[in-house]
Each structure stands twice: as C-alpha cells, then as structure tokens.
Amino acid sequence: MNAVLELADVTVKRGTATLLDGVDWAVEEDERWVILGPNGAGKTTLMQLCSAQIHPTSGVVGILGEVVGTVDVFELRPRIGWTSAAVAERIPRHEIVRDVVVSASYGVVGRWRERYDELDHERAAALLREVGAGALLDRTFGTLSEGERKRVQIARALMTDPELLILDEPAAGLDLGGREDLVSTLSAIALDEYSPATILVSHHVEEIPPGFTHALLLREGRVMAAGPIPHVMNAEQLSATFGMRLTLHEEDGRYSARRLARRHA
DSSP states (O other): OOOOEEEEEEEEEEEEEEEEEEEEEEEETEEEEEEEETTTSSSSHHHHHHHTSSSSSSEEEEEEEEESSSOOHHHHGGGEEEHHHHHHHHHTTTTTTHHHEEEEEEEOOOOOOOOOHHHHHHHHHHHHHHHHHHHHSBBBGGGSSSHHHHHHHHHHHHHHHOOOEEEEEETOOOHHHHHHHHHHHHHHHHHHEEEEEEEESSSSSGOOOOOOEEEEETTEEEEEEEEEHHHOOOOOOOHHHSSOEEEEEEETEEEEEEOOOOOOO
C-alpha cells in the first residue's frame, strides 16, 4: 500500500504558542483513522495541515505523493475531500442542495457561472442518495436541519472522487438521533473498499464508527498514541490523553467512556 499522508517531525507555531510539536504520522490508502483529543489538543491544526490549508513551521508534510511547500496547493486541494465547520459557514443558505454538492467539481462554494454536464448532476444525486439525503436534492441549504447539512457536506466532499477524505468533527451539534444516523453513514463509507483513505476528528469515543481501523490520540500538540484501534483504544492511554481517570467499554465495534468516580476517604 502507498501512504497518502506522511508527516515527519512536524511542528506548527503561532507566536509563542506551539500548536503541534514534533508529529510523526503516516496514513495508508486503505486505512480509516479517528483523531481523538481534548479541546486545544491541536486536532484542527493537524487537519489544516493534512488538507493543505496551512504550512508547517518545521518538518515535512507529504500529501498524495506531493510535499507541501514544493507543490501548487490549488492543484492538490481538489484531490482532498474536506468537511468542517469553516467550510459549512461559507455555503450560502439560499443555495439549492444539488448545487452545494455539484459545485465541488470546480472547488467553489456558491454556484456562479460554472457549467456542469448531466453526468455531474447524476453523480451529485447518487452521492446524496448514498449518504441518505436523496430527498433533499431541491431543498435550500438554509432550510435543512443540522444533521441534514452534515450529510450534504459529506456528499459534497465525495463529489470529486477524492483520494483522501477528512471529516473534522462532523457530529458536532447533533442530537443523539442525528449522531447515530451519521455514525451509520460513516460506517458504511468506511466499510466500502472503494472509499478513499479517511480521517475523522472527534472529541468523543461514542462517535467512532464501526469500520474505522486506526486511532491517533493527541494532547497539547503531541501524539500520545497512534496505531490500530485495538492497540490504542484502552483506558490507560485515553485517561492520559484527556487528563482524567476514565473507564472504556466496547461492544459490537462501538465505544463508550466515562470518568471514574472519585474515591472518598
């Protein structure tokens, strides 16, 4: 297998703050990774690097066989499917859902004067059906629920048939039902052998979909653990990552965690 992502001794600094510190990490094309860590761990910064949105302060970032800093990122970015709160905020609320998805073909947000052929529209409709949002085709983005918007964004991220799919906290803001629907959708994508290498960012172990193969734990910009999920997902390493004593339970490929009760004298 070929690595779609390779980070070697990567550090990101902003002023006196170190956001990422000496990160080494590689993602193979058949792997599905979940990134876990508390607020401020550096997860969003890591995903900005992986999606060629920013450059490292030091170290080497390789994406899809190219080295960031030596390649035109505007040619690299269309090969990466990316969903995030920042991307969602840029989508015009009056935009028709079919146009939200199809406009990814040109790498634009908000349809203008681009021309799309019938195959583009057919692919957009098929992707919406694939993520359970086929009935939303003619709705405007602003009328959708938060869960529906998440599904539309995932379809948009898949529109260009990306070689790397990055999902930055896709379950944020969802209620229990919306989260479970989304986890099922992401599980189906993860289990599809034709899906691209996928990276999912979350704060919560409950959001890890079955079918994800690897996990990276991040705290204060440093990698605490990384590797196959069975080797990484344990109470000891999770407790060290979140800075509290936790218990971890796994059942049918789903995880749950809770804080251990304090002992009283």
